[in-house]
Amino acid sequence: MDAVIPIRNDLSRVRVDAIQVADLPADGFAFSNPRSFAGGRAGIDGQGFDNLSMTELRASIIEQGLQHPLLVRIIGEGDNEEIQLIAGERRLRCVWKIRDENTECFNRESQELGPGADVHEYVECRIYPDLSDLDAMKFAWQENATAIGIGEAANYNWFCYMRKNGATDEEMLAITHKTESWIRSMDRVATLDEHCRNLFLTGQINQTVAGLLADIGDDDERIAICDATCEYAHDRVKAEIAKRESALRDAREDKALADADLIVAEHREKSSEAEEVSPGATKAAAKAVEVAGKKVAQKKRARDQSVKSKKGTTRDLVAGSKVVTGQRPKKAVTTLRAPKIEKCFIEPSLAAIEEEDDKVGDVRDLKLIVLLCTAIVEGDTSLKKVMDTFYEEVGEVNEDDDEGEREEYDDEYDARRDSE
DSSP states (O other): OTTEEEEETTEEEEEGGGEEOOOOOSSSOOOOOGGGGGSSSTTTSSTTOSHHHHHHHHHHHHHHOOOSOEEEEEESOGGGOEEEEEEOHHHHHHHHHHHHHTOEEEETTTTEEEEHHHHTSEEEEEEETTOOHHHHHHHHHHHHHTSSOOOHHHHHHHHHHHHHTTOOHHHHHHHHOOOHHHHHHHHHHTTSOHHHHHHHHTTSBOHHHHHHHHTOOOHHHHHHHHHHHHHHHHHHHHHHHHHHHHHHHHHHHHHHHHHHHHHHHHHHHHSGGGGGSOTTHHHHHHHHHHHHHHHHHHHHHHHHHHHHOOSBOHHHHHHHHHHHHSSOOOOOOOOOOHHHHIIIIIHHHHHHHHHTOTTTOOHHHHHHHHHHHHHHHHTOOOHHHHHHHHHHHHOOOOHHHHHHHHHHHHHHHHHHHHHO
16 A cells, blocks of 8 residues: 555554544444544544644644554455544644644654644554454544543443444443443433433533433423532532632732742842842742742632533532432442352352351351342342251251241241232
8 A cells, every 4th residue: 555654563654644534423333433422523523622632732743743653444445445543533633734734843753843744744653454343442442541531422422322233231341441330320321311411411410410310210300400400510610710710819919929029039139238138038039939830820720620610510419409309319229240249248258157257247147148149149039948048058947946937937028028
């Protein structure tokens, strides 16, 4: 392929205009940058493609060149063969703009400045010729995980897309390296009504809040709590911004005073008053200016962070729920799966029984725990069967003397279950 100049192993120089960016698939499963699932035009409106982030990245490439190779794969055959980008879309789009504007930039090979169209005619890429769509998605996810996150909206839309195309939990976990609780949370968010889901997708509530809202069965109550959550979030953020704006103003005033003190100290040191100036006064004043400058930067970052954090959080949800219902929202129910039950309950109990470790619990109690947990794991719903097995293993029950007591217990259990 003329567009590729091999360097070593899987590393090559690839002509920029030959690299294709995958569009969002119209139907069926195909590879696309997970970042593009945020909505809008593929890859443009996703998190990390905002003007500020792209301007900063472009400035870095102009000053230092591309620090890391892009990841690409070869798709198609013969005349239809294409070089498709897997990871590095933000960098590629920056390079496109640099070439379009022919911005003077740093050439890492010559260590000199040169026109952008020439410097970035080719870029270094790692080429994976036989990568499947699923494996390409995995590479893209891991690349994004070490850069700017793709955002909750893109996470959710990607999750729904994978679900629609038959991806299993195991496949999605292998791609994203996330946890099973993330899968369960996304499944719950998918059950939300359109109003609440849109507030989540537009960044007005976070994923935890969306999952808790999904547990509210009544649509009207859920929507009312969701709206109240957003109102509380808006008021909270507004108050935080005002507070941090005030702290930033104070820090700037302190910086201005420190600057003035430094000017005075430098003037005295150079004037006839130099003998009256204590040693190190100018140095101390310069240090005060440095400290004040760092404080201003710190307060500015805090203010900017408040501006960005507009999402409703669990704190806002609690406040909104109290207004609508007069009580706190119910916590999400976490389901324990068989492997976790075995790891956390059955295996430790068996080990304590074998080692006769009475610090964990009485052997008799531990045996009952093992039997109950085993029944749960195996789907056995007969408590009577579990207790019969327990009595046999423990061997402490006299069948003649306690038969009536056991029957009374079983009858009581059956009556209670029927009443429920």
